[in-house]
Amino acid sequence: MGAAALQKYIGSLGGIGTSGVGSSSSYAPKELNKEVMPEKNVKTFKDVKGCDDAKQELVEVVEYLKNPSKCSFLLLLLDGLLLKLFVLCISLQGILLTGAPGTGKTLLAKAIAGEAGVPFFYRAGSEFEEMFVGVGARRVRSLFQAAKKKAPCIIFIDEIDAVGSTRKQWEGHTKKTLHQLLVEMDGFEQNEGIILMAATNLPDILDPALTRPGRFDRHIVVPNPDVRGRQEILELYLQDKPLADDVDVKAIARGTPGFNGADLANLVNIAAIKAAVDGGEKLTATELEFAKDRILMGTERKTMFISEESKKLTAYHESGHAIVAFNTEGAHPIHKATIMPRGSALGMVTQLPSSDETSVSQKQLLARLDVCMGGRVAEELIFGRDHITTGASSDLHSATELAHYMLLSWWITSNFVDFFQHEKQLHALANALLEYETLSAEEIKRILLPYREGQLPEQQEELEEDLVLA
DSSP: OHHHHHHHHHHHTTOTTSTTTTOHHHHSOGGGGSOOOOBOOOOOGGGOOSOHHHHHHHHHHHHHHHOTTOEEEEEEEETTEEEEEEEEEOOOOEEEEEOSTTSSHHHHHHHHHHHHTOOEEEEEGGGTOOSSTTHHHHHHHHHHHHHHHHOSEEEEEESTHHHHBOOOGGGGGGOHHHHHHHHHHHTOOTTSOEEEEEEESOGGGBOHHHHSTTTSOEEEEOOOOOHHHHHHHHHHHHTTSOBOTTOOHHHHHHTOTTOOHHHHHHHHHHHHHHHHHTTOSSBOHHHHHHHHHHHHHOOBOTTOOOOHHHHHHHHHHHHHHHHHHHHSTTOOOEEEEEOSOBTTBSOEEEEOOSSOOSOOOHHHHHHHHHHHHHHHHHHHHHHOGGGOOGGGHHHHHHHHHHHHHHHHHSOOOOOOOOOOSOHHHHHHHHHHHHHHSEEEHHHHHHHHHHHHTTOOOTTHHHHHHHHHHO
């Protein structure tokens, strides 16, 4: 009975002992026999925020898809005769969207199809590759055959680097899928009305044959949104949420430099969950600030046991980072300092640039090095060289990588600043962290400014009272 059952099972797979042995249909995955259908798409340009320049470049693609044979004509007066010359016909073939993860490349492609009202064929690059040689090439052929029946339409291949990376001689047998894709792109006719779009985070590794003119004719970079783009994205995600009066969307946008669309969606989602768990009826600025801190610093580990000695060392370590950032020209402003364990860290100081950065100066890089080393210097200054810990290992790693980058990029001969002329500031901030665990940028300034201006802290008790109220 066991042998019969095994034979029946093998037969159902088209294996040994069946009539289908040797035929390609026996081993073909079932999904290959299904008709390739376009995705249901309801996205339009109004759903895409924060990348206006990229949208502007793609408006003509929408026009082309609405009327693939649309041409422009030139009226020419020659020897008294008015001649109408056929001078330009829109010809588009391949569009490559590049940019960091989460900037909205896939959403942008879907929006083009939605604006033009055409079918949208979506495939991920990894879907073409299989353990059987030739399966990927067959899927490419099936995809393009289905698209030609539905033209005008869009074919979108996400993460195209999975099949389109640079070919090497020793791995040529695994690149049949790429070869088939190149052949299909060469087979396009200008009036077929098919646009091939692709997205990747790694454009540098794509094969030159794929990115040459005539295949992917246009490369469009989808960058991280600027402050205005972040505000538009936040307004989009918050439009269906009940908001409290203290929520300032502009302030949130200014306080999230470097965040992309996915980060902002995650921020709103975390804040909404926090408000629901707390039983709030509206989304407040407190929940949004909590969500931002969770993204930047990680989840609080409130139940973790930490000895008083370790807590004190962490307080001085983080105070060292904060004081160097506070007193070093070119360092990013402090966002928050905490000795509450978050993620794998026992404490941290987070900094946010005051505005969006397009380049980094030598002064800023040197300031980053100073801030990285501030924690270790504070430990050595207060506890002695024999009592420094491995808590600065990540700081040393970051500083080493940054110094290596600086030496490779250009020769740096400037001297590092003398860190600790500010021991009184160090004690004041460390004691405040030990008492309150987490301090905002405003609270840190109120503690450190009297010392920075050369004043004696006679008002220390008043400052502590202000912190309690805050």
